[in-house]
Amino acid sequence: MIDQIIPLEEYERRRRNTPRFRRINTNDLMAKQFDPIRWIVPDYLPEGFSVLAGRQKLGKTWLALDVALAVATGGMAMGAIRVDVGDVLYLDLENGERRVQRRIETLYPDPRTRPDLSRLEFATETIPLDKGLIEALDDWRLSVPNPRLVVIDVLQRIKPPGRSTRNAYEQDYTAWSPLQRWATEHGIAVLGLHHTRKGGADDPLESLSGSNGLSACADTTLVLDRNGNGTTLYVRGRDVDEKESALDFSDGLWTLKGDASKLRVSGERQAVLDALLDAGEPMSPSDLAAILGLPNGTIRKRLFDMAKAGDIVREDRGRYRHPDTPSNISNVGNVPAKAHENQGLTVSGGGNIGGNVTDNAKGGNIDKSLNYNDFSINVTNVTKVTGD
Template sequence: MTRKISTKRRNTRSPKKKPVRSLASTGLQTFTANDLQTMDFPPLNFFVEGLIPEGLTLLAGKPKMGKSWMALDLAMSIASGTKALGERTTKKGTTLYCALEDNQRRLQRRIRHNYGNQDAWPSNFHMATQLNKFDQGGLEQLEEWIDEHRPSLVIIDTLVCIKPKSDKGNGYDADYGALAPLQELAGEYGIAIVVIHHLRKLRGDDPLDMVSGTTGLTGAADSILVLDRKSHGTTLYGRGREMEDIDIAMQLEDGLWQILGDSDAVKISSERKAIIEVLENAEKPMGPKAIAEALDQPEDNVRQLLTSMARDGEVKKEGRGKYITP
């Protein structure tokens, strides 16, 4: 069964001198709170522990950050039932990676680079390099494939390759409408669909504000993952309707992404290492001000960190307000 998308805008304005129909005549289906209390729902599936639940996930990052490498690892890990991103447990199942900005030669080279010449690459890991835009039959193509193969994960890389060309109308409506059918499709089949997208150039206080486009995109998605490069390294921030907020440090090494740990903890750890390196290279004990100047960091932050490091035995106080390595 394929979903027919109507391109006609429904006229919701009531004709003049025509009485408004009651809700009872519209066929509105409702349920009571008492009904809801006794309903039994299956547990929510996480296909990648804590990161990729069933539903629609928008994964956004700046160009050339390695989003496609991450997509490849997610698809391969679920298809083979191995850990994703170095440490996250996966639920094994069929996967589809729509690498719409790549070709077969490049995909073969990347898989061979990351996973070597195994006896056989997973036969349940499917790939496509072409998919019609959704207003040109692409959604029907995708649903037919999903209905036939019943995958666990579908990745579309990238959104711009399948998004219908919007008219000069409401940008929010166009963005929401581009993802809403995928959100519905993921819910209908109980699968995870991940759409790769870009970040805008301007930074924002809220990572979700950096997603290129209107809030219609983040509003339509069940979960949003933002891959961002900051001064202390790369982080993956996540927020969703069915997942806890995450903020983890990431590292891309030779084509494979690795989770390093909680972003704040990794940041503090790297700052401690930097302080130890400065003290080891110093010819005499140093105070917080001199260390802060050497690292181009706020003096108050360095002072507080030195207190903690002294308590943990990582540095030793030498004289009045001076520090050395033990």
């Protein structure tokens, strides 16, 4: 079939009415100058829309308040990271003014030493995203000299109702997109608090309550969790390197301890050292595996790595000891003098290497090795005596 030929004027008219991409040449793109990423908490919280998720009563609000206070005062976030000062809006939609006051008093009990907190403002009105929240945020942005951070505690309170024509993923992604666009456009961090589902997930981002639409829309996701290894803060995002950090929580204060994986390895090695020190003698991998409740293969690799690093000492027959525990040879002590059953040897000097041995046989000088309790003693300067 031959394509229909249309007049040039008609072609141009159709072309003007057809949606077109606004394209950019790669060379032009590479020549552009962009502002650097604006970090609210360096390496953890950049500009854009971020989600802080965790189980109930785990301390999410305390952590968000920690960050908000640090930014408002130009202090230290999580007791370890210096942040730039700026204006903060905290939308507390669950606790109310009285509880907020008590929490700040917990952190700063003495009014005389309390820093200036005027750059941190609170609001408790719930304005859904589809009922003017963006406009209200813009009003705050224009009213302060240096807007840096908005905290929304919790996101569920501002989520608009869904539509029956959309699935759960579409509902969540569509709901949070305006917030993400506003934060990105103005270089402000919006930190929304959210819950994780019961039972967790292999991937921390999949542990967020609801669909994956929220974590897909968010620029950064932070997951606060606690297990047998302690409390951790997992971070993943478009502008932040993936990391998992260990945290301590005490009296309302969060303290950053460092890389969780390194501390976890350190704790695992410390368990081996403690077990060896308690034993006071060399132990086999099987014995250590039973004490620590670990698979035999796991403990063997750990022992090999620790011995290679000089953390522990490998003894004979594949056993290991704590470096503060004396070796087997030095623990033998003085062996009581006794006659050797086969050679008629008597030992003086006990287990000390190089002790004097007398052989009740005829002849001149001989060299022998005497094994006593699996320890080898080199015997020299043996004196022959006459007799039957």
